[in-house]
Amino acid sequence: MATQYSIQGTTAKGLAASVERGVTEGELAPGDALPPVRRLADELGISPGTVATAYKELRRRGLVVTRGRGGTVVAEAPSVASRRPPRVPPGLVDLASGLPDPAFLPVLRPPAEVRPVYGSHRAAPRLSALEELTRAWFARDGVPAERVTFAHGALDCIARLLSVELRPGDAVAVEDPGFHHLLDLVPALGLRMVPVAVDGEGITPEALGVALRAGVRAVVCSPRAQCPTGASFSTGRRDELASMLREFPEVLVVEDDYNVEIAGPLAPTLAASGLERWAQVRTVSKRLGVDLRWAGVAGDPVTVARHDGRMLMTSGWVSHVLQETVVGLFSDPAVAGLVAAGEAAYAERRGVLVEALEARGVGVAGGAGEAGGPGGAGGLNVWVPVRDESAVVNGLRTRGWWVAAGARFRIASPTAVRITTATLEGAEGRRLAGDFADVLGEAEATYGG
Incomplete structure (x- = not known):
């Protein structure tokens, strides 16, 4: 206290x-x-x-x-203060960031000239070239793309969707464990979180059913490479969830596909399941750079219209300079090649660590799986259940590794630690697995398991 x-x-x-x-x-x-x-x-x-x-x-x-x-x-991230991530102590390998490897991010090239305009862009907030590229991006993976819009990133979009749909005190179903910034955002909006358990195929039908019967007004989830577990929907799981959600047509379903292009082919998506109220958000921070604060959004007519109506009253539009930059990156074959190389590297690096941990008897949520494949695990992180988060984090710190305690990602789910594998080369992954097993052994001797 x-x-x-x-x-x-x-x-x-x-x-x-x-x-x-x-x-x-x-x-x-x-x-x-x-x-x-x-x-x-x-x-x-x-x-x-x-x-x-x-x-x-x-x-x-x-x-x-x-x-x-x-x-x-x-609160872990109180709404009145900006809580920065803890500084990584000198000499430690940072495996807590959740960020991509800079080696696979392109150099950002904004347009060479930006002509001044008279007035604002409120009348035409989206560049037609980027709008068409965004439609094709969603449609390629079977996501209905009749109506698309833009936002300043996934959390910006989700906050706006929830704020126009819900009122203070309303309940939102969220993944548990889940994306820590979302777990901070929902209560900051005055909304109640209802945790929904996650297994190797994403949110579980049993937990979602409990949340729906409890009266949640919205569901926020990830179709693939969920943070922090890496879980992706299987076709069977998607179909079961969609069947349940169709019985609650007034519930807004928001999919955060933040790992698009870096975690394998698209997992089956609720956005293509005939739901009445839905939106899928896709960002480019993982594939093109964390400073590129742009997201594409597809959704049903009512949801997109409400999002845009609120945006026009606040920020108005996403900077056209930023939109021009995204158009250039989307259209560059060299960038596409770099992104593809990153996707392959991320899958290999994650797989090496998971296999090395499992060879030492250390279980991993979701297992190795097929990166981003239906029902498989992928992405930039590995979620490892442990009994004592602090003992493992501190034990790895003494061996030169900096990993994230699971507390910031959990509501009611069991204890674990999150390891970001984006920059973890193969030999490093095997060394980390050995150190991890040793730390668990020491914790068992000290704390009895």
Whole structure:
């Protein structure tokens, strides 16, 4: 529990403001526990109801989360502060980033000339050349592309879709384990997360059924190379999920295909399953560069129209300079060759580590699979179940490796660590597997398993 910061106030608004100030100024760090409701009420001489109201408001705004008997704690990524990833200590190999290998990213070449225009681009927010390329990109993989639009990346798009469809307090089904930034975003929008379990074929029908019957208003999932497990839909799994979702036509289904072009052929997609409300988001940060903040979006007429209506009232459009840059990259054969080389390298590097771990008796979620193939595992990460995340992270750190503890990717799923394999050459992967097995052995001797 935080002991250096004293929460002050006599009203719910004042208490919430005091906690927010502590978080903003760094006096309350992610994971710090707030005092129990009755204790804080006694200390301040106010009613427990006032404290409970303040904590409810803080939860609604994404500053704190409640962990059952663990009490109320500051969120891992509180909505009032920008939480940077921890610095990688000098001398360690960074396997925690989730980012692609720069060797397979093209040099970005914006247009040489950008002519000034009179007024704004609100009347024609999308370049026709990029719109046609985007339609072909989706249609190539069987995703209906009658209506497409653009956004400033996947999270920007998902936030806008959820904010126009849902109201504070509504429930959203999310993968567990899942993309950590999405798990931060949903509560920051004032929405409730309903965790849906993931296995080697993506979200499980049993867990999705529970979420749908509980009244979720939206489902956010990945069709392939899911983060952090690498799972991809099989045809059978996709069909089973689609059949369930068709019984709830008012539920919005958002697919985040962030691994397009770097994790093998498209897995079967819910977007092509005849759902009434759906959108698929495709970004280019993994294949073309993390600074290229552009996403293509396909969806049903209502969903696309609502997205665009909200965007026109805020940022208006994606920069045409950025759009011109994407057009050039999409049309360059040399870039296509570089992306294909990266895809092959990522599959090999992930496969080497998984096989080396399994040869040492270390199980991996999803297994090696066929990278990005139906029901297989792929992508840039490996999710390894462990009993004690801290012991494994710290043990690997002493051996020169920096991996991510699984806590930031989980809601209720079992403990694990995430390893990014994008830059992990074959010999390094085998060395890491040996070190990993040794660390697990030491943890078993210390903690009994």
